[in-house]
Amino acid sequence: MSITAINQQLLRAIGVGIAVVRGDDLQFLFSNGPFSDWFGKPEAGSALTDVLQDIDIDRVREALSESGRFSGEISVKLKRRTLVIAISISRTDEDTDDFFVVECQNITRIRELESMIDSYSSMVERNTRELEREKERVERLLLNLMPRTVYEEFKTFGVVTPQLYESVSVVMLDFVDFTRFAANHDPTVTLGELNDIFTAFDRIAEQFGCERIKTIGDAYLAVAGMPEPSPDHMRAVANCAVRFIRYLERRNQSHQYKWQARIGLGTGSAVGSVVGIQKYVYDVFGSAVNLAARLQAFANPMCVVAPDSMKEFLVEEFHLDDLGKQEVRSFGEMRLMRVSPGIELARKAGRF
Numbered sequence: 160m161s162i163t164a165i166n167q168q169l170l171r172a173i174g175v176g177i178a179v180v181r182g183d184d185l186q187f188l189f190s191n192g193p194f195s196d197w198f199g200k201p202e203a204g205s206a207l208t209d210v211l212q213d214i215d216i217d218r219v220r221e222a223l224s225e226s227g228r229f230s231g232e233i234s235v236k237l238k239r240r241t242l243v244i245a246i247s248i249s250r251t252d253e254d255t256d257d258f259f260v261v262e263c264q265n266i267t268r269i270r271e272l273e274s275m276i277d278s279y280s281s282m283v284e285r286n287t288r289e290l291e292r293e294k295e296r297v298e299r300l301l302l303n304l305m306p307r308t309v310y311e312e313f314k315t316f317g318v319v320t321p322q323l324y325e326s327v328s329v330v331m332l333d334f335v336d337f338t339r340f341a342a343n344h345d346p347t348v349t350l351g352e353l354n355d356i357f358t359a360f361d362r363i364a365e366q367f368g369c370e371r372i373k374t375i376g377d378a379y380l381a382v383a384g385m386p387e388p389s390p391d392h393m394r395a396v397a398n399c400a401v402r403f404i405r406y407l408e409r410r411n412q413s414h415q416y417k418w419q420a421r422i423g424l425g426t427g428s429a430v431g432s433v434v435g436i437q438k439y440v441y442d443v444f445g446s447a448v449n450l451a452a453r454l455q456a457f458a459n460p461m462c463v464v465a466p467d468s469m470k471e472f473l474v475e476e477f478h479l480d481d482l483g484k485q486e487v488r489s490f491g492e493m494r495l496m497r498v499s500p501g502i503e504l505a506r507k508a509g510r511f
Contacts, residue, residue, distance in 0.1 A: 176244070176263030180207050182256035185216070194263055197235050197244055207261065211246070219248055227253065232266070243267045305433060305441030306370050308386045313433060319441075321432035327384035328426040328469075329443075329451040330369065330396040332360075332403055335419040335460045337377035352416055353377065359406050360399075367398045372443050379403075380451075382443055385431055393472040396424050400463040401477070401500045407461065423455030424465035424498065446490075453487045457495055467494035477501050 176194030384392030429445035
């Protein structure tokens with residue numbers, strides 16, 4: 160067997176499609192088996208464009224003229240399957256255009272794998288975005304249940320260590336005749352009213368550095384001085400309280416339902432911690448909370464009552480009325496005072 164015959168046999172055996180065309184008219188001189196399997200066996204005298212009808216021959220000649228090689232892809236419908244064939248055309252001799260070699264390789268599987276990888280990548284990215292959104296949603300939910308510093312500790316360690324805060328202040332608000340209102344109105348009306356009012360209270364509390372801890376029915380409880388210490392915690396809760404009242408007064412002027420509230424202020428120590436294992440809630444306990452709850456009962460509608468011990472911290476900014484000594488359950492006899500906006504504060508309160 161001659162060398163030429165051996166070469167042709169080898170070309171027929173490999174999995175790469177090979178064809179040789181003449182340079183001037185691109186007529187086929189040779190093609191192997193894989194080439195014929197994909198494009199059909201070229202008839203005598205047929206040209207490259209007759210077999211590869213989708214190929215851009217002008218682009219091929221331009222590429223051969225510039226770099227001596229053309230590379231591209233072409234799709235072939237073979238029975239029910241579409242194959243992607245990579246085509247490379249180059250000169251047999253670097254110096255002449257007498258003959259061109261056409262090399263073809265089936266890259267269908269590679270393209271299918273690339274498509275699968277792109278699809279999986281898109282799916283992973285989509286799932287990652289969904290997980291990020293879910294994480295943000297859970298974070299917002301937990302931040303509604305506990306202060307951020309407590310949340311950060313809970314996220315890092317999985318638990319929150321109970322902490323005693325020696326000096327904090329508490330504002331506790333309770334609506335007048337809420338039970339009767341809830342009994343006489345549709346629950347959606349009651350819930351809508353509370354949502355509207357408590358949302359405004361949250362903004363006021365945040366403005367003055369207070370942290371809303373919880374709402375219990377119609378009761379609203381916020382603290383200052385915890386978990387971050389604050390030397391002005393008494394003024395912070397007093398500012399919140401008088402602006403809660405101012406907000407309700409202004410709201411009552413334009414809304415269908417009129418609300419009145421009693422507010423008690425307390426100061427002292429408190430313990431803060433997450434309570435519960437399966438249903439988490441951040442809560443505070445201690446004398447400051449109990450005092451605010453007790454003094455709330457001494458307040459007339461739309462009034463704020465505070466212990467006399469807060470007087471020296473509030474006297475310059477607020478108008479204080481002495482309510483005399485009162486017997487406060489669990490605290491004994493205490494001198495109480497009513498807290499109202501001072502002249503300067505009343506002037507500024509118009510914005511609420």
